[in-house]
Amino acid sequence: MNxxxxxxxxxxxxxxxxxxCSDDDDSITSTPVATPVTxxxxxxADSPAGAVYVMSNGEGQIDGNVQGPNSIVAYQRxxxxxxxxxxxxxxxxxxxxxxGGEGLDPLISAYAITKTYDNEFVLAVNAGxxxxxxxxxxxxxSLSVQSTQGTNGIGPNSIAHAKxxxxxxxxxxxxxxxxxxxxxxxxxxxxxxxxMGFWLLEDGTxxxxxxxxxxxxxxxxxxxxxxxGDFLVVASINAGAAALESGSQDEIxxxxxxxxxxxxxxxxxGATSTxxxxxxxxxxxxAIGFQIVGDNYVVVTEAREFQANGAPPAFPALQDGSVxxxxxxxxxxxxxxxxxxxxxxxxxxxxxxxxxFTADGNSFFVSNAIEAGLASFSFDNGVVSLIDATxxxxxxxxxxxxDGAAAFATTEGWIDMWISDDGEYLYQLYGLxxxxxxxxxxxxxxxxxxxxxxxxxxxxxxxxVAI
Numbered sequence: 001m002n003x004x005x006x007x008x009x010x011x012x013x014x015x016x017x018x019x020x021c022s023d024d025d026d027s028i029t030s031t032p033v034a035t036p037v038t039x040x041x042x043x044x045a046d047s048p049a050g051a052v053y054v055m056s057n058g059e060g061q062i063d064g065n066v067q068g069p070n071s072i073v074a075y076q077r078x079x080x081x082x083x084x085x086x087x088x089x090x091x092x093x094x095x096x097x098x099x100g101g102e103g104l105d106p107l108i109s110a111y112a113i114t115k116t117y118d119n120e121f122v123l124a125v126n127a128g129x130x131x132x133x134x135x136x137x138x139x140x141x142s143l144s145v146q147s148t149q150g151t152n153g154i155g156p157n158s159i160a161h162a163k164x165x166x167x168x169x170x171x172x173x174x175x176x177x178x179x180x181x182x183x184x185x186x187x188x189x190x191x192x193x194x195x196m197g198f199w200l201l202e203d204g205t206x207x208x209x210x211x212x213x214x215x216x217x218x219x220x221x222x223x224x225x226x227x228x229g230d231f232l233v234v235a236s237i238n239a240g241a242a243a244l245e246s247g248s249q250d251e252i253x254x255x256x257x258x259x260x261x262x263x264x265x266x267x268x269x270g271a272t273s274t275x276x277x278x279x280x281x282x283x284x285x286x287a288i289g290f291q292i293v294g295d296n297y298v299v300v301t302e303a304r305e306f307q308a309n310g311a312p313p314a315f316p317a318l319q320d321g322s323v324x325x326x327x328x329x330x331x332x333x334x335x336x337x338x339x340x341x342x343x344x345x346x347x348x349x350x351x352x353x354x355x356x357f358t359a360d361g362n363s364f365f366v367s368n369a370i371e372a373g374l375a376s377f378s379f380d381n382g383v384v385s386l387i388d389a390t391x392x393x394x395x396x397x398x399x400x401x402x403d404g405a406a407a408f409a410t411t412e413g414w415i416d417m418w419i420s421d422d423g424e425y426l427y428q429l430y431g432l433x434x435x436x437x438x439x440x441x442x443x444x445x446x447x448x449x450x451x452x453x454x455x456x457x458x459x460x461x462x463x464x465v466a467i
Contacts, residue, residue: 058096067097069090071088117162149208153176160223165259177195180193180215189243190243254267285302297327324340338382371411
């Protein structure tokens, strides 16, 4: 999400920033980790209610883009929300790091691991091997590899899945690649990626979709289908960057999907909440996580990293992140609804990067990585408002910290998160401690149940999904 790596190369003082959703500003305040509550003893904790899957993305941070063998760590999820380890399954590929080497949010993305609509398969990227893996979910929620395919790009980092009505096909899958070979060396501010489509067959085999490879004008962070599968939306982290050869300022773009052939149209529309050189001197949006809900409402989290003139960010220049929303019209055009709704105040919510909706669809939570906290928002037909900037708070680096090294040494790094299918629990990945936080959801309130650690690398992890 942030761009620490680029600044790191420019100077030691700026080293700390350019890692997506890993920002800071002036003074660091450490907030004590919330004390877990005692699980409800009246629930039947012996009966699995589902599962949680976390991608290791390698074996912990090492030098270079390739981070060692990738795996998916599986947990049984019980009716009281607690977790029990099933085991770790190798994906057959390697993890990767494309965010500057501080170990937090290495792919700057959402949906690096996802699931199918029927909970039959889990899909995961192997960013160090440039491949995509499908895994079947067993009756005990363990995983087994079914298929692995190359993604025709460098650093696959996000996956979208849509149900298919074609015979013998479970769904249509698209994966975004961080960059293409010709843009790799230029770094995050100048990178332009690609898309690749696959049919996921009913037996879990991945079959490339002919004619699906698509060049992008930006470095992508996430890709998602609309609820009916008619549109595919791609979010970008470097929209408006001065170094971007394409000159694109679109933080999201929309494609139409031919559900019979699996191919995409040309870009139908693109949009951003904040243009370069804006009068407010507002930092540009690095769109990370997003969802398309209801009547094609696109709800996007925005870390505010690149400066208003398109220059890469440094810690003193970071600003509070935000949420913006658009509605996709029938012709694929985007209508803005709520733009730049702040996720914090006075730089206490700078790294708004992931989100997930509550069961009733009337609210959602946003994860702020460096601050190690969750903010709650209301949602009404695309109109969003901040409810609580600290609906949950762990040990994070907040305030106007200028010391990036201290920030990363302080924070637990709350990155990807996912709400269980029953809507009762939120599972938060702690990206710099190798743990999963379990939160009970009551309306828009969160209660910490437990923190499960010891099964994941202490850094460089990416991606979590719950069923």
